[in-house]
Amino acid sequence: MSVLDIHVLGAPILRQETQPVAEMTDELRRLVDDMFETMHVAKGIGLAAPQVGRRERLFVADVDDRPIVLANPEIVLAEGTARGEEGCLSIPEIYGDVDRAVRVVMRGLDRDGQPVEVEATDLLARCMQHELDHLNGKLFLDHLGLFKRRSAMQKWEREKQKYPALRRGLIAAKDVAAQHNDEAL
Numbered sequence: 001m002s003v004l005d006i007h008v009l010g011a012p013i014l015r016q017e018t019q020p021v022a023e024m025t026d027e028l029r030r031l032v033d034d035m036f037e038t039m040h041v042a043k044g045i046g047l048a049a050p051q052v053g054r055r056e057r058l059f060v061a062d063v064d065d066r067p068i069v070l071a072n073p074e075i076v077l078a079e080g081t082a083r084g085e086e087g088c089l090s091i092p093e094i095y096g097d098v099d100r101a102v103r104v105v106m107r108g109l110d111r112d113g114q115p116v117e118v119e120a121t122d123l124l125a126r127c128m129q130h131e132l133d134h135l136n137g138k139l140f141l142d143h144l145g146l147f148k149r150r151s152a153m154q155k156w157e158r159e160k161q162k163y164p165a166l167r168r169g170l171i172a173a174k175d176v177a178a179q180h181n182d183e184a185l
C-alpha cells in the first residue's frame with residue numbers, strides 16, 4: 001500500500017467533474033486501499049478520489065472502526081439538520097460550521113462492486129455528505145456565509161504558502177522511524 005499526496009485548495013482537480021465508476025477493477029481496489037492508508041496517516045475520517053488526484057466517483061470513510069467504500073454514491077434519504085464543525089484534508093488548519101442532515105442513507109457500490117446501502121448518523125453522516133460534495137467539486141467552504149468564508153480564505157492564503165505545488169505530502173509513521181534510524185547511523 002502507498003500513502004498518496006493530497007491535493008490542496010487551489011488544485012484544479014478539486015473543482016473538476018468526476019466520472020462514474022463503470023466497474024470495480026483490481027486497480028481501483030488498490031486505489032481504495034491506498035486511500036484508506038492515506039486517510040489514516042493524515043488522521044482523517046474520510047477521503048474522496050479527487051483529493052488524491054483521481055476523477056472516479058469514489059470515497060472512503062472510517063468513523064468508529066467502520067470502514068466504508070462507496071462508488072457512485074447517491075443519497076436515498078436525508079433526515080434532520082444539525083450544524084457542526086468540519087475540517088478538510090485538502091484545506092489544512094481551516095475549520096467552519098456547516099449545516100448537514102443528521103441521518104442519511106446512501107446507495108452505491110462497495111469495494112467488490114456490489115450494490116450497497118449505507119445508513120449513517122451524526123459524524124459519519126456528516127463525513128459522507130462532505131465526501132459526496134467532493135465528488136461534485138464542492139468544498140465545505142462553499143457552505144459558509146460570506147463573512148466566514150472570506151476570513152477562512154484569508155487564513156488559507158497564508159497557510160497555502162506551505163504547499164507551493166498545491167500538494168500535501170504525508171509520511172507514514174514507519175517511514176519517519178526509518179528516517180530517524182538512518183540519521184542515527
Ligand code: K1U
Nearest residue numbers: 044045046047086087088089090126127130
Ligand atoms: O474529506 C476530507 O477532507 C476528510 C475530512 C472529513 C470530515 C471531517 C469532519 C467533518 C466532516 C468531514 C477529515 O477527516 S478532516 C479531519 C477532521 O477534521 C476530523 C478528524 C477526526 C474526527 C473529526 C474530525
Ligand code: ZN
Nearest residue numbers: 087088089090
Ligand atoms: Zn474534504
